[in-house]
Amino acid sequence: MKRIKLVAVMSCVSLIMALGCVSAWAGPFDSLTEKVKGAVKPQIDGTANKTKADTQNRTDDASNKVERTVRGPEPGNIVFSTAPITPDNPPKLANSFKIGESIYAAAYLGKSIRNLSSDPQTNKVYVEISFWTIQKPLYSYQKPSERFIGFSAVNLKGSLLDKNVLPFEILPTVEKIKSYSNPEMDYRKFGKKNDGPVKIAESLSKLDAGQHTIIFKVKINYKEVSQGDFRIEGEDFSKLLALAENYRKGEATQSKASAEMPKAAMKDKKLEEDMTAALKASRTYNDRMKGQILRLVIIDPEWMIRRNELTGVILHRYIRAAAAIRDSGGECRVWNLITFQQDYVGGRYQKTRFDGVGDPVPILCENVK
Numbered sequence: 001m002k003r004i005k006l007v008a009v010m011s012c013v014s015l016i017m018a019l020g021c022v023s024a025w026a027g028p029f030d031s032l033t034e035k036v037k038g039a040v041k042p043q044i045d046g047t048a049n050k051t052k053a054d055t056q057n058r059t060d061d062a063s064n065k066v067e068r069t070v071r072g073p074e075p076g077n078i079v080f081s082t083a084p085i086t087p088d089n090p091p092k093l094a095n096s097f098k099i100g101e102s103i104y105a106a107a108y109l110g111k112s113i114r115n116l117s118s119d120p121q122t123n124k125v126y127v128e129i130s131f132w133t134i135q136k137p138l139y140s141y142q143k144p145s146e147r148f149i150g151f152s153a154v155n156l157k158g159s160l161l162d163k164n165v166l167p168f169e170i171l172p173t174v175e176k177i178k179s180y181s182n183p184e185m186d187y188r189k190f191g192k193k194n195d196g197p198v199k200i201a202e203s204l205s206k207l208d209a210g211q212h213t214i215i216f217k218v219k220i221n222y223k224e225v226s227q228g229d230f231r232i233e234g235e236d237f238s239k240l241l242a243l244a245e246n247y248r249k250g251e252a253t254q255s256k257a258s259a260e261m262p263k264a265a266m267k268d269k270k271l272e273e274d275m276t277a278a279l280k281a282s283r284t285y286n287d288r289m290k291g292q293i294l295r296l297v298i299i300d301p302e303w304m305i306r307r308n309e310l311t312g313v314i315l316h317r318y319i320r321a322a323a324a325i326r327d328s329g330g331e332c333r334v335w336n337l338i339t340f341q342q343d344y345v346g347g348r349y350q351k352t353r354f355d356g357v358g359d360p361v362p363i364l365c366e367n368v369k
Contacts, residue, residue: 075110078216078228080170084178087165099234103170107218107226114161116220124157127220129168131200134213134229146215150203152195158184166218166226169197171204174246181254194251201244207237252362259363261334262322264297272296274352275321275340282354289335289357291327294368303342314344318355324368325360332368333360 073079073090083091085106097103109116117125130151134144160166169179179187179196187196204214211233218226276296279285303317318341326332337358342349 073106073108075108075164076226078105078107078218078226080105080228080230084169084172084176085167087163087167095230097230097232099232099237099239101171102173103230103232104172105168105170105216105228107166107168107216107228109164109166109218109220109225112162112164113156113166113220116223116225117161118221123161124155125161125220127154127156127166127218128152128222129154130217130219131203132215132217133207134215149214150199152199153188154195155186156184157186160184170200170216171240171243172197174243174250177247177250177254180251181258183258189251192248194248196247196251198244198247198251201240201247204232205238205240205244207234209235209237256362256364257367259334259361259367261295261324261363261368262297262299262336264299265301266298266319268298271319271352272298272321275338276323278340278352278354279323279338284354284357289323289325289360291325294324294326294332294365296321296323299336316341316343317349318342324363326365330365332363332365334363334368335360 072093073087079085079090079093080095080097081091081093081104082097082102084104085091087106090106113125113127114120114122128151131149132146133149135147137144154168156166168185169177172179177197179185180194187194189195193199211231213229213231215227215229217224275298276293279289279293279296298319298321300319300321303319305317306315307313308315318339321338321340322334322336323338324332324334335357337356339355339357340352341355342352344350
């Protein structure tokens with residue numbers, strides 16, 4: 001009997017210990033379950049938030065594009081058209097173009113160009129016209145950004161300075177281009193590099209196929225005064241290189257047609273004859289300038305004296321002229337800044353001699369007057 005009781009007691013003890021172990025193991029499993037639930041919940045919430053953010057970004061981008069492209073002829077805006085824009089009678093405006101269409105622009109400034117400059121009394125104002133493109137974001141949480149393409153520098157003068165609207169050409173019709181024949185707009189030129197439509201066409205020719213948003217900004221006195229944008233679409237933007245070359249040829253033709261002989265600042269027949277003889281005797285004339293001298297004018301009003309910096313003793317005096325020369329092919333050029341010099345020896349000035357020359361400018365022979 002005692003043995004039976006002992007077995008029963010030991011069985012109860014074993015059961016109690018087993019139950020304790022089960023209870024001890026249940027705790028970690030419950031904790032692990034809660035941890036899994038906690039990990040899954042933030043992941044679901046994160047996915048929901050990312051989806052919400054992406055949706056918001058798309059909404060913001062769409063709103064931004066609408067805001068950028070809808071512009072009218074108001075101060076601070078640049079408007080666009082397929083035809084030249086006359087401020088008093090503007091044509092139908094547009095904000096979407098295809099490769100092959102002409103594009104013209106007009107910047108509405110709010111004030112006259114002269115008043116926007118640093119010097120209201122000036123007779124020339126430097127203006128920068130920059131162009132940008134919208135660059136797509138790499139990631140969904142980013143917004144589109146502006147990427148600089150280039151800029152054109154132009155000096156404005158004459159009646160344009162008193163205007164509060166600046167019309168300019170972007171991709172004009174080749175036969176009707178006026179950017180390089182307008183005497184009141186002088187685009188920067190360096191060698192064969194031309195600002196204005198030539199540079200714009202060359203720059204846009206590097207765009208990939210598809211649709212692009214192009215932004216134009218006008219700066220006067222280093223301050224942005226007008227901005228506008230349009231969309232342009234095409235399969236092959238490299239075609240614009242040929243257009244740029246046509247613009248360049250048009251620029252050369254227009255520059256030649258509008259070129260004039262410089263005005264004489266001094267008239268001295270004897271000195272002009274001496275200059276002509278000295279020029280013909282120079283190696284520069286025989287190597288580079290050779291041809292028939294049609295006309296020579298003195299462009300300085302008087303001689304300029306050069307002295308020794310230490311002693312003040314007169315070294316020589318110099319004066320400049322311009323000469324129109326027709327080459328063997330019948331083409332005429334004006335050679336500017338031809339410098340002549342007379343050395344000072346023994347208390348008197350010596351014989352006139354050639355000292356240097358600037359770059360030539362093509363001119364119609366009939367314009368040599």
